[in-house]
Amino acid sequence: MAGMQMLDARAATPLDIVRLKDYRPPDWLVPNVALDFDLDGPVTVVRATLSVVRNGLHDRPLVLDGSRLETSWVEIDGARVNATPQGDTLTLAIAGDRATVTSEVRIQPAANSRLMGLYASEGRLVTQCEAEGFRAITWFPDRPDVLSSYTVRLAADKARYPVLLSNGDPGVLEDLGDGRHAITWTDPWPKPCYLFALVAGDLVAREDSFTTMSGRKVRLAIWTAEADLPRSAHAMAALKASMAWDEQAYGREYDLGEFNIVAVADFNAGAMENKGLNIFNSKYVLADAETATDADFDAVAAVVAHEYFHNWTGNRVTCRDWFQLSLKEGLTVFRDQQFSADQGSAAVRRIDDVRGLRAVQFPEDAGPLAHPIRPDHYAEIANFYTATIYNKGAEVIRMLHTLLGADGYRRGADLYFDRHDGQAVTCEDWLAAMESASKRDLGQFRRWYEQAGTPRIEVHAARAGRILTVALSQRLAATPGQSVKPLMHIPFRLAVIGRTSGKRIGAERLVELTGPETRITFEGLDEPVLLSLNRGFSAPVVVDAQASRADLAFLAAADDDPFARWEAMQRLALDVLATDDDPAELVAAVGATLAAGEAGSLDAAFVAEAVLLPTEAFIGDQAKMVDVEAIHRRREAARTAIATVFEDRWWAAYRRHSGSGTALTPEAKGARRLANVALAYLVTAGSADAVAAAATQYADAVTMTDRLGALTALINTSTPERDTALADFHARFAGNNDVIDKWFTAQALASRSDTLDRVEALLGHPDFNPANPNRLRALVGAFAANQRHFHAASGAGYRLLAGQLLAVDKINPQSAARLAVPLGRWKRFDPARQALMRAELERIVGTAGVSKDVLEMASRALA
Ligand code: PHE
Numbered sequence: 001m002a003g004m005q006m007l008d009a010r011a012a013t014p015l016d017i018v019r020l021k022d023y024r025p026p027d028w029l030v031p032n033v034a035l036d037f038d039l040d041g042p043v044t045v046v047r048a049t050l051s052v053v054r055n056g057l058h059d060r061p062l063v064l065d066g067s068r069l070e071t072s073w074v075e076i077d078g079a080r081v082n083a084t085p086q087g088d089t090l091t092l093a094i095a096g097d098r099a100t101v102t103s104e105v106r107i108q109p110a111a112n113s114r115l116m117g118l119y120a121s122e123g124r125l126v127t128q129c130e131a132e133g134f135r136a137i138t139w140f141p142d143r144p145d146v147l148s149s150y151t152v153r154l155a156a157d158k159a160r161y162p163v164l165l166s167n168g169d170p171g172v173l174e175d176l177g178d179g180r181h182a183i184t185w186t187d188p189w190p191k192p193c194y195l196f197a198l199v200a201g202d203l204v205a206r207e208d209s210f211t212t213m214s215g216r217k218v219r220l221a222i223w224t225a226e227a228d229l230p231r232s233a234h235a236m237a238a239l240k241a242s243m244a245w246d247e248q249a250y251g252r253e254y255d256l257g258e259f260n261i262v263a264v265a266d267f268n269a270g271a272m273e274n275k276g277l278n279i280f281n282s283k284y285v286l287a288d289a290e291t292a293t294d295a296d297f298d299a300v301a302a303v304v305a306h307e308y309f310h311n312w313t314g315n316r317v318t319c320r321d322w323f324q325l326s327l328k329e330g331l332t333v334f335r336d337q338q339f340s341a342d343q344g345s346a347a348v349r350r351i352d353d354v355r356g357l358r359a360v361q362f363p364e365d366a367g368p369l370a371h372p373i374r375p376d377h378y379a380e381i382a383n384f385y386t387a388t389i390y391n392k393g394a395e396v397i398r399m400l401h402t403l404l405g406a407d408g409y410r411r412g413a414d415l416y417f418d419r420h421d422g423q424a425v426t427c428e429d430w431l432a433a434m435e436s437a438s439k440r441d442l443g444q445f446r447r448w449y450e451q452a453g454t455p456r457i458e459v460h461a462a463r464a465g466r467i468l469t470v471a472l473s474q475r476l477a478a479t480p481g482q483s484v485k486p487l488m489h490i491p492f493r494l495a496v497i498g499r500t501s502g503k504r505i506g507a508e509r510l511v512e513l514t515g516p517e518t519r520i521t522f523e524g525l526d527e528p529v530l531l532s533l534n535r536g537f538s539a540p541v542v543v544d545a546q547a548s549r550a551d552l553a554f555l556a557a558a559d560d561d562p563f564a565r566w567e568a569m570q571r572l573a574l575d576v577l578a579t580d581d582d583p584a585e586l587v588a589a590v591g592a593t594l595a596a597g598e599a600g601s602l603d604a605a606f607v608a609e610a611v612l613l614p615t616e617a618f619i620g621d622q623a624k625m626v627d628v629e630a631i632h633r634r635r636e637a638a639r640t641a642i643a644t645v646f647e648d649r650w651w652a653a654y655r656r657h658s659g660s661g662t663a664l665t666p667e668a669k670g671a672r673r674l675a676n677v678a679l680a681y682l683v684t685a686g687s688a689d690a691v692a693a694a695a696t697q698y699a700d701a702v703t704m705t706d707r708l709g710a711l712t713a714l715i716n717t718s719t720p721e722r723d724t725a726l727a728d729f730h731a732r733f734a735g736n737n738d739v740i741d742k743w744f745t746a747q748a749l750a751s752r753s754d755t756l757d758r759v760e761a762l763l764g765h766p767d768f769n770p771a772n773p774n775r776l777r778a779l780v781g782a783f784a785a786n787q788r789h790f791h792a793a794s795g796a797g798y799r800l801l802a803g804q805l806l807a808v809d810k811i812n813p814q815s816a817a818r819l820a821v822p823l824g825r826w827k828r829f830d831p832a833r834q835a836l837m838r839a840e841l842e843r844i845v846g847t848a849g850v851s852k853d854v855l856e857m858a859s860r861a862l863a
């Protein structure tokens, strides 16, 4: 599929671009694969036996992919061939229409710091094959439309590798004598090679079982290091809940005799859905009250659900090519969001989804890295595991759910599974199934797959007597490579709220925006009204509507849609914080929300979300040009006003909600959240009592939520309590990777003026290890999200990031490439900062030997 080349004048090497339009079905299929791994020693020997079948009438050779393989020999039908790899491919001429191709290669997992293919993590051997890691294990047509049945034999030293796992169902353990053993796993379900996995090492299991809706009993196991075993209970509960939920919500049943999850400390992403053997970043498996926050518990459950749901959306029905990535990822994120909402606190979950989308995806869609949820070209597919593919992709599926209704959507999903089980398909196949099942025309809706950028909806309302006419018009800004954009099909929910009664008048309306402007009317109104817009965040758009601060404050108290109510407060805050105005109206609205919480008409979890100001980064996103210092100054002033005006009420909220134990009920989580928000405001107000309360909470905490909440409240102060808590935190949790990550992140996010120096110093801390992706993100990734300090006028923040990126690129290109993203926002800043940011991107692009991953990201970021 390699096509033309993209030349960046500054780049030392050109990039090969892969294009969707060049897709061709595979020339050869591989119905069966047998793999034989000899895992001992620094070198792993991999023998692969591929049954290959010519696909169609052609006389082209078999072309296999391989990366960094040391090839011992290759045979075709038992006869050695003189096979000389050409770069990363091996071309074999085959006379007949089928053959058996056998090869033996040597690989070195202990030397593999890229964490793709087979690598070592804390002495265990694990694989990561998505997207293109299988080629680092053996010669193979490494593309998702080649589906094979796998038989995998693992042989290893018993003492070093007591546990040997792969996909499917295990055979009996063979004793090989001389301290070695072997096992053969068989996976009956044909799968693309990106879903292959093996794990070997010293692990223990939490075991359980699940009986499926047709009465089959499935063995469940979560494998961790022995010391971590007690921390896997929450993940197991989430797994069982996910299995039951997918049966009930989508009619999908699990299809193997066992399901294994393995936690590993070194992992490029969150987790991986390998068939029957999910491999997880330990951060998304391990959780207990002492070491995990409530947000961590929720993230564990969501990721366990996400990977489990891939068994149908990704594995049973997989992707034809990597341009279709959102087919499995957008859909599976939507499914995990539905699951999480069904576990409780749906409104707060939705607010959280939107917050995440706006923090990462909206900026991506507004800058040089914008791409559609189905991109049409890439140089390195690893660079496209983005918030656009995942989170905007999920919003697109949610819009289908909204347009078709729950029943129509379910019929469409059923039809998709019926039609495509066992196939590698496209986003078009998904849409076609939705269309056939619902009899709806999704022609215009398809543009969501083709066009990048966040649509803007402009709203104008005019009142005549008892009728309100609302005009909604859509605008689509140009994005890289897409200057003219046809109109989108946008489901938009709205309602009117009485300005006197404070009640919704009439039903909520769902309007389908398809033309340049859509008009709707609300009739029979006998009082002034306000508009409640994009309720439930029905579409991933920006809404431009006029509303006075008084009206926004009113909606923040009266809107009956929880998302829209929260949104009104956000809009009010953004309006105030865009100016140097007195924040009195914002302060008053926060007071009203607190009062509603005190009166019991709003729950604590919602109050906690609503009284938080938008982040500095999000405030910056609204402006034509980000004024780093002014945003910080205004936001701090508003925070201080909110903190001091309501100091007594923060104390009341704190006393009422703190000490809520370790329960994971929505009520207890909401109470902890509000208590910690209150504590942060109290420390901001500046009394010695508040600092003492934070120090006491820190010391007495029975949950990580409360301990980290106290540390975070103290982190920006210059008090001995801060230093004591920080030192205690490090000592108390020494050796616990996930918690030590939090220690780094808390310091990287601090607003104290010494933050940049602290981060520089932490780069030299013995616990800082840039080869571990979690640790790199915890310090360097978090620092890049600290708007004020990353964007220090001197450019020191940019230099720090680029320096780390170039150093990490030599170890792990995927990790390094992600660090280029914050520099890609350069156009949003003043000319001096723009120049500094561009200079770092140019330094990266001009460095000899940078990886394809980094080169693609940095050159796109510069464009
Ligand atoms: N497919 C994984 C998921 O979203 C993500 C992943 C991508 C993991 C690439 C590892 C490597 O569930």
Ligand code: ZN
Pocket (backbone or CB within 6 Å): 306, 310, 328, 329, 332
């Ligand atoms: Zn996924």
